[in-house]
Amino acid sequence: MGDAMSTRHVAFPALLACALALLPAPAPAAAEATRFDYRLAPQEIAPGVHVFTGLREDFSPANGGNIVNTGFIVGSTGVIVIDTGPSRRYGEQMLAAIRRVTPLPVVLTINTHHHPDHFLGNQAFPAATLAALPETQRGIQKDGEAFNENLYRMAGDWMEGTERVAPTQPLAAGRRTVGGRDIEIVALDGHTPADFVLIDHASGTVFAGDLLFHDRAATTPHADLAHWLAALERLATLPARQWVPGHGDVTRDAAAIAQTRDYLEWIAATMREGAESGLDMTEMLARPIPARFRGLAEVEREYRRSVVHLFPAAEQAVLEKAHAR
Numbered sequence: 001m002g003d004a005m006s007t008r009h010v011a012f013p014a015l016l017a018c019a020l021a022l023l024p025a026p027a028p029a030a031a032e033a034t035r036f037d038y039r040l041a042p043q044e045i046a047p048g049v050h051v052f053t054g055l056r057e058d059f060s061p062a063n064g065g066n067i068v069n070t071g072f073i074v075g076s077t078g079v080i081v082i083d084t085g086p087s088r089r090y091g092e093q094m095l096a097a098i099r100r101v102t103p104l105p106v107v108l109t110i111n112t113h114h115h116p117d118h119f120l121g122n123q124a125f126p127a128a129t130l131a132a133l134p135e136t137q138r139g140i141q142k143d144g145e146a147f148n149e150n151l152y153r154m155a156g157d158w159m160e161g162t163e164r165v166a167p168t169q170p171l172a173a174g175r176r177t178v179g180g181r182d183i184e185i186v187a188l189d190g191h192t193p194a195d196f197v198l199i200d201h202a203s204g205t206v207f208a209g210d211l212l213f214h215d216r217a218a219t220t221p222h223a224d225l226a227h228w229l230a231a232l233e234r235l236a237t238l239p240a241r242q243w244v245p246g247h248g249d250v251t252r253d254a255a256a257i258a259q260t261r262d263y264l265e266w267i268a269a270t271m272r273e274g275a276e277s278g279l280d281m282t283e284m285l286a287r288p289i290p291a292r293f294r295g296l297a298e299v300e301r302e303y304r305r306s307v308v309h310l311f312p313a314a315e316q317a318v319l320e321k322a323h324a325r
């Protein structure tokens with residue numbers, strides 16, 4: 001491009017240049033807007049509680065990373081945002097969609113955990129409102145840019161201009177009024193080292209983040225399964241009339257908690273039994289998925305990933321047990 005515009009062309013006729021200037025200008029912004037439009041349409045699941053439901057898929061150039069649920073809660077004086085999606089564009093489009101619902105300011109923008117589909121839209125929101133549990137802040141600070149690059153490889157040009165912005169405000173557990181809304185923060189872990197759960201008391205809505213997957217196989221790259229199962233126990237005791245999972249449809253049925261628990265218990269048992277009977281990685285990868293999990297979206301792929309994430313530690317545990325004897 002630089003060479004094509006070299007000095008050989010300085011004699012470009014002025015008249016032609018003027019004629020070209022009169023042609024209608026192309027509209028790159030408009031073309032880009034259609035090409036990279038996530039078509040975010042919030043669903044109001046309770047008065048003032050809105051959710052953007054992502055696809056039950058893996059990251060791809062076709063979906064631009066829109067595989068995650070995000071949401072916002074409109075109070076009497078401000079808006080609480082829960083997760084900001086996988087890219088700068090997603091965050092911007094999310095904020096535009098919020099603006100079509102309410103003119104109230106965003107007062108709190110929460111990242112439920114440090115996975116890229118939950119925080120890479122942060123750029124679009126006021127920096128001072130960005131908040132997360134301290135361990136999540138550290139995770140985004142430490143791994144955020146690597147996650148960003150990885151997501152760029154998986155989702156492509158949708159990610160253009162996306163930068164990691166780590167939340168500066170630490171969140172602590174407890175009940176408080178934010179934006180005129182009675183909310184409670186529950187600090188758990190297991191899917192990652194810090195998993196945020198939000199209760200909106202007026203509506204009985206629980207935003208469970210990725211502790212809860214619904215009809216979609218759970219992802220485990222940073223999982224501690226024992227902690228995760230304990231977190232699910234806690235989730236089941238919360239005063240909920242409906243749950244917003246990190247991935248999959250919103251539900252009023254606690255069966256989603258049982259489904260995630262059942263799947264994780266099976267993963268844990270499969271890793272342990274495989275290690276105890278001396279299977280190798282290839283044999284583990286080839287193990288069949290039980291019929292009751294075959295309806296979960298992405299289960300084949302997630303199971304194989306989980307073997308890679310979790311089997312080495314299961315083997316290690318068996319070795320240590322043998323040495324201890």
Ligand SMILES: [Zn+2]
Pocket residue numbers: 113115191210219246
């Ligand atoms: Zn996650």
